[in-house]
Amino acid sequence: MEYNIYFWILLATVVGLWLLDLVADVLNLRHMNAALPDGELADLYDAERYARSQEYTRERTRFAIASGAFDVAVFLAFWLCGGFGMLDGFVRTWLQHPVLQGLAFAGILSAGLGALSLPWSIYATFVLEEKYGFNRTTPATFVLDLIKGAALGAVLGGAAFAAVMAFFMYAGPWAWLYAWAAMVAAGALFAFVAPRFIMPLFFKFTPLPAGELSDRLHALCERLRFPVREMYVVDGSRRSSKANAFFTGFGSNRRIALFDTLIEEHPPEELEGILAHEIGHDKCLHMWKMAAVSVAQSFVMFWILSLFITSPQLQAALGIATPSVYAGLFAFALMYEPVGRLLAIGVTALSRRHEYEADAYAARGIGGPRPLMDALKRLSRKHLANLTPHPLAVLLRASHPPLAQRLAALGRLKAQ
Ligand SMILES: [Zn+2]
Missing domain, CATH: 3.30.2010.10 (Metalloproteases ("zincins"), catalytic domain)
Structure with missing residues (x-):
């Protein structure tokens, strides 16, 4: 392990992002209000269900805090005890080809991560969601989902990782551009085949x-x-x-x-509101706009990657003595996390704007906002939604605007 500048940046990244999420979670807990908000939300819950929604929010947030702390502790322990270097040495003794070494390196790490997150996922499904009456998953479905998800991840993730490795090993100075183009093409293909071949693996x-x-x-x-x-x-x-x-x-x-x-x-008129909202996403080209943003983002990411992938110091900071393309990719992914999180703030903000636009489209399309407002309220009541998320949590994570703001925006449409 080399305690160079990258080491300290990575340490600051890991601890800093963990603290940021922790602060957002704690603020979320503190932001809960004992009294129901007034206005449109006043009749959303009765007192008993409101208390239950807050208990659900509290329990889920505590769960997130505990699992976040566990993840950071495990990562730091593995890294600081030289785990990455040992793993790299292990795959190098058993395999010759660098692409195979890379696949084994990434595969063992993913399998380890999966095993560590399994108890948390079992608890979330069969204890937490169960307690609030949401869980309908049987252990058999859970295990099957797990196997299907792992197989898909191994095939698709493995293919993508192998392709990117191969570009950076054999394609010369423009490898980042080819790798980016290949990933965009693969993403487009995936979006096309997923509804036909992948979603039916999980849903009927x-x-x-x-x-x-x-x-x-x-x-x-x-x-x-x-x-x-x-x-x-x-x-x-x-x-x-x-x-x-x-x-x-x-x-x-x-x-x-x-x-x-x-x-x-939901009664038919509310389903019309929901359908009109979904049609609104399509009419306003939201999917294409999001795709354009992600294509542009990955362009920048692959370019930055090309600047760092060969840096031996970056890999040395992880405790990997012999530089390789796969370790460079992995180290870069860790270092890029804060940039990714920063960009995600912009992406979720765009996504929230799209929700408002789709809501407005739906209200025009079905001749008024009421059915959609009722549908959103019924969904939130059913899902025990937190009515008062803290603005920081919204900023960092929310793909949809808080219910109160969404209803207010819909209400204003009626007034026009
Ligand atoms: Zn939507």
Whole structure:
């Protein structure tokens, strides 16, 4: 281990980001209010359910604090005791080819991480979510999901890692540009095949049965000039009682997927509001805008990577004595974390703006904001949503605006 400038930057990064999350969590706990907010939210919960929502928020936040502390402690212990150097020595004694060494290095680290996070994930599903009545996952489904997720991660993650390694080993000075282009192409391909081949591994899609709901939703799509092939019901209830809706596919292959839990609990006019919101995301080109941002971000990231990947000091700071492309990639990923987190603040802010835009589109599309407002309130009530998240937590993590602000924005549309 070399205690160079990178060592101290990495140490500051790991501890600093952990502290930042801890502060956001503690502020979130302190920001909870014993009294229900007034206005639109006043009738969201009765006193008993409000207390339960706060208890849920408290328990989830404490869980996040504990698991965050555990992760940091394990990482620091492994790093400072020379774990990375030992692992590198191990893969080098057993394997000759640097790509295979890299795959083994990353594979063993991911497997270790997965094993360490498993008890936490079991607790979250079968104790925490169970206690509040959300969990519907059986142990068999849980284990199967775990196996499928690990297999997918090994195949897709392994292929991506091997490709990037190969570019940086064999493609010369423009390797970063080729690697970036290849990752963009792979990402586009993934977005195309995921709805058809990957999501069905986890969820069962059945066509929405003909009837009043199907007629109403198809009529809405027609009114909003939104061509849709088919509407599907997703068996989300096999895992959780929480509800959701989403689109899959592109162009004329577009499909709408509604969770069965959503259909069970919302009246048709609210489902129209939710569907119009999802159509709004499409009409406002949100997916394309997000894709453009992420393509631009990864361009910058690969360029910075090219400046650091060959630095032996960076790898020495991790305790790796013999530099390699894979250790360079791994060390860079760790060092890049604060930049990534900073950029994520911008991305989540954009995502929250998109939610407002999709809400406004939906309100115009169905002739008023009320059904969507009612749908959002019902969802939040059901999910025991925290009504008063702290602004720092929102800034760092929230992909959706806090409910109060969303309802207020929708309410203002009505006043116009
Ligand atoms: Zn949305």
